Amino acid sequence: MNPEQARFNMVEQQIRPWQVLDKAALQVLSKLPRELFVPQAYQALAYTDTEIPLGHGQTMVPPRIDARLMHDLLLNGSEKVLEIGTGSGYLSALLAGRAQRVISLEINPDLARTARANLQRAGVTNVDVRVADGSLGSAADAPFDAIVLGGSVAEVPQALLQQLKVGGHLLAIVGSDPVMCATRFTRTADLTWQSKVLWDSAVPRLQGFAEPTRFHF
Numbered sequence: 001m002n003p004e005q006a007r008f009n010m011v012e013q014q015i016r017p018w019q020v021l022d023k024a025a026l027q028v029l030s031k032l033p034r035e036l037f038v039p040q041a042y043q044a045l046a047y048t049d050t051e052i053p054l055g056h057g058q059t060m061v062p063p064r065i066d067a068r069l070m071h072d073l074l075l076n077g078s079e080k081v082l083e084i085g086t087g088s089g090y091l092s093a094l095l096a097g098r099a100q101r102v103i104s105l106e107i108n109p110d111l112a113r114t115a116r117a118n119l120q121r122a123g124v125t126n127v128d129v130r131v132a133d134g135s136l137g138s139a140a141d142a143p144f145d146a147i148v149l150g151g152s153v154a155e156v157p158q159a160l161l162q163q164l165k166v167g168g169h170l171l172a173i174v175g176s177d178p179v180m181c182a183t184r185f186t187r188t189a190d191l192t193w194q195s196k197v198l199w200d201s202a203v204p205r206l207q208g209f210a211e212p213t214r215f216h217f
Contacts, residue, residue: 003035006047010034010063014049018064019199025071028097034063037090037118051204056108060088061151061203069148070094072184072198073171079145082163084134085206089115091150092127102127103141105134107207135208137163144168151206152180161185161193173203176212 001009011029020026035046038060042052052060069091075081075098083092086106092115095102104127106112112131119127132138135157137147142163149156149172156172164170164187174183181197188194 003033003046007034010047014062014064015067018068020064020067020071022071024077024098025067028070028094029063029067032090032093032097033122034090036122037088037093037115039088054088054111054114056111058087058108058111058207059204060090063090065201065203066091066094066150068182068199069150069171070098072182073098073146073148073169075099075146080141082138082141082144082147083150084137084147084160085150086112086115086129087150089118089122089124089127089129091148092129093119093122093124095148096124096126099146100126103138103144104129105132105138107131107133133208134206135159135210139163146170149173149206152203153206153209154212155210156183156185157209161187164193166190173201177202 038046045052049062079099081095081099081102083104086092086104092102092104109131112129116129137160143165145165145168147170152173166187168187170185173180180202182199183195183197185193185195
C-alpha cells in the first residue's frame with residue numbers, strides 16, 4: 001500500500017472515530033507524511049494503531065493519540081505553543097501545522113537531533129527543538145498560548161501552569177497505570193485554572209517528571 005493510501009486509511013479508520021472531526025486538523029493529518037518520523041526498521045508500522053520504539057526507552061504513541069492532543073488544544077493558527085517531549089517530532093509537526101510557532105523541549109540529545117532531522121525532511125520550519133528538562137518548561141519564552149505534554153505524568157507541575165497565558169490551555173495525560181486521563185487545564189485568571197477531563201488513555205511516561213511519593217505504613 002502506498003503512503004498516501006495508508007495515510008487516508010489512518011485518518012478514516014483510526015482518527016475520525018476518535019472524535020477528531022475539525023477540518024483544519026484533519027487536513028494537517030492527511031498531508032503530513034508520518035513515515036518520515038518513524039525509524040527505518042519500523043517503516044511498515046508508520047500508519048498502524050500501535051506504539052513504535054524510538055530507542056532510549058522512548059516510543060511513538062499511536063497516531064490517534066497525537067491527533068487528539070493536537071485537536072484538543074483548540075489551536076487557530078496564531079499561537080505560540082510549548083511542547084514537552086519531542087520524541088520523533090511527529091506531534092511537533094502536527095502542532096506546527098496548526099500554530100504559528102512551536103518550541104519543543106526534549107531531554108534526550110539523540111532524540112532531539114533525530115527529531116530536528118525528521119522535521120527538516122518534512123519541510124517543517126516553525127519548530128524550535130531544544131535539549132532541556134521539560135518539567136521546568138521555558139520561563140524565558142513564556143507566556144504561551146498553549147502547552148502540550150507528549151507523554152503521561154503523575155501530575156502537572158505548577159511551573160508549567162504558570163507559563164500559560166490567561167485564556168491559554170495546557171493539555172496533558174495525567175495519572176498512573178491503569179487510570180490515566182487526558183486533561184485540559186485552562187488559565188482563567190492570574191491565580192486560577194480550571195481543568196476538564198476529556199478522554200482516557202494510558203501512554204508511556206515523560207522523563208524528568210516527579211512521581212508521587214509512596215506512603216509506607
